[in-house]
Amino acid sequence: TERDINDLLNMILENFWVKVHAKHGQLIADLEAEESYALVDETHFTNVLYNLMDNAVKYTPSNLVLTVKTWNEKGNLMISIQDNGVGIKKEYQKHIFDKFFRVPTGNVHNVKGFGLGLAYVKQIVDAHHGFIKVESEPNIGTKFIITLPTLKQN
Ligand code: ATP
Ligand code: MG
Numbered sequence: 001t002e003r004d005i006n007d008l009l010n011m012i013l014e015n016f017w018v019k020v021h022a023k024h025g026q027l028i029a030d031l032e033a034e035e036s037y038a039l040v041d042e043t044h045f046t047n048v049l050y051n052l053m054d055n056a057v058k059y060t061p062s063n064l065v066l067t068v069k070t071w072n073e074k075g076n077l078m079i080s081i082q083d084n085g086v087g088i089k090k091e092y093q094k095h096i097f098d099k100f101f102r103v104p105t106g107n108v109h110n111v112k113g114f115g116l117g118l119a120y121v122k123q124i125v126d127a128h129h130g131f132i133k134v135e136s137e138p139n140i141g142t143k144f145i146i147t148l149p150t151l152k153q154n
Pocket of ligand 2: 051054055113116117118
């Protein structure tokens with residue numbers, strides 16, 4: 001269905017705030033996209049955004065700053081979800097969307113998971129004719145950027 005993604009994000013963030021607060025974290029939302037309508041399966045796309053935010057919380061041990069942004073680029077809707085957590089080494093970045101892949105190092109493995117979240121995320125983004133990429137720096141943080149075709153509202 002047609003959905004205003006800024007509205008959807010605001011709704012999700014309202015619920016997610018509790019999780020960030022529990023970690024004594026900070027939440028920054030910069031939803032600046034002016035064309036923010038997209039054709040999405042609301043349930044699945046909500047899950048996608050939750051998964052990325054859930055990872056941000058899971059893989060940031062302390063002083064979490066979760067930054068969520070939207071903007072427009074070349075007629076697309078861009079969504080970024082950024083944390084200041086453990087980050088992902090370059091050599092692992094190309095594997096994180098694979099089923100059951102988890103970064104095989106100490107720090108991260110105090111945190112439980114199946115390595116399925118991002119495989120699901122990628123599958124759903126692909127199904128929406130979108131694109132997802134990761135930018136990450138060990139001990140600095142991670143940013144996921146989703147590109148989604150917009151739907152012009154008349
Ligand atoms: P789950 O199935 O519960 O989501 P998971 O979180 O381990 O388990 P994914 O969400 O698919 O699985 O993520 C795969 C791996 O990528 C993680 O195990 C972690 O090593 C790494 N990763 C994902 N998101 C981040 C992040 N924001 N910061 C650092 N590492 C991350
Ligand atoms: Mg996960």
